[in-house]
Amino acid sequence: GAGVSQSPSNKVTEKGKDVELRCDPISGHTALYWYRQSLGQGLEFLIYFQGNSAPDKSGLPSDRFSAERTGGSVSTLTIQRTQQEDSAVYLCASSPPGTAYEQYFGPGTRLTVT
Amino acid sequence: QKEVEQNSGPLSVPEGAIASLNCTYSDRGSQSFFWYRQYSGKSPELIMSIYSNGDKEDGRFTAQLNKASQYVSLLIRDSQPSDSATYLCAVNMGRGTSYDKVIFGPGTSLSVIP
Numbered sequence: 001g002a003g004v005s006q007s008p009s010n011k012v013t014e015k016g017k018d019v020e021l022r023c024d025p026i027s028g029h030t031a032l033y034w035y036r037q038s039l040g041q042g043l044e045f046l047i048y049f050q051g052n053s054a055p056d057k058s059g060l061p062s063d064r065f066s067a068e069r070t071g072g073s074v075s076t077l078t079i080q081r082t083q084q085e086d087s088a089v090y091l092c093a094s095s096p097p098g099t100a101y102e103q104y105f106g107p108g109t110r111l112t113v114t
Numbered sequence: 115q116k117e118v119e120q121n122s123g124p125l126s127v128p129e130g131a132i133a134s135l136n137c138t139y140s141d142r143g144s145q146s147f148f149w150y151r152q153y154s155g156k157s158p159e160l161i162m163s164i165y166s167n168g169d170k171e172d173g174r175f176t177a178q179l180n181k182a183s184q185y186v187s188l189l190i191r192d193s194q195p196s197d198s199a200t201y202l203c204a205v206n207m208g209r210g211t212s213y214d215k216v217i218f219g220p221g222t223s224l225s226v227i228p
Contacts, residue, residue, distance in 0.1 A: 033216075035218075041220075042202070042218055042219070042220040042221055043158070043202070043218040045215070045216075045217075045218075048215075056215075091157055091158075093158075101146055101148075101206045101216045102148065102160055102163055103148075103158075103160065103204075103216065104160065105157040105158050105159070106157060107156075107157055108157050
């Protein structure tokens with residue numbers, strides 16, 4: 001079946017602009033996660049959605065970052081007033097119910113802020 | 115102490131040998147443990163999950179869990195050059211909050227030498 005998809009695959013933006021990154025989870029998956037990975041670094045947790053529960057936003061690095069998940073499916077991560085330090089690969093993952101958090105990752109969006 | 119620790123490597127093994135990747139975690143309440151493989155420039159891919167003490171085998175991969183020692187490992191038998199990647203250990207901390215957070219280790223880089 002179809003995996004997690006993310007768009008765009010690459011995004012180059014100027015410092016100060018806003019960007020939106022999209023994630024389509026695997027159909028039927030109830031949990032959705034956003035991570036950030038800078039070059040040569042590990043995964044940095046950003047935000048987690050589980051069904052209709054309030055999201056866990058504890059990983060968002062600043063109030064410039066926000067995310068929403070509409071209809072329990074598609075999610076959008078928005079970064080306002082982008083900074084050069086926001087340059088990274090943004091990864092989305094989803095988990096089916098009852099799998100104790102086995103995560104399936106999308107291909108990522110590479111964001112470059114110039 | 116970091117929550118999930120791994121040797122960063124690089125770990126180099128000759129083709130056909132056994133590669134042993136190790137991971138320790140800090141939270142004794144952790145319930146679920148995962149190994150992901152990440153090729154350079156790609157997103158992480160789930161390869162093993164383990165939930166109870168002992169060994170779990172899947173093809174050339176064996177995951178080993180020792181909760182008393184807070185230790186989880188991944189053995190790769192008959193290592194192939196195609197196994198060269200970064201291996202991420204992930205642990206579900208099971209803290210009983212709204213998000214039982216999955217924490218990723220920094221990853222171990224494995225190089226299989228032909």
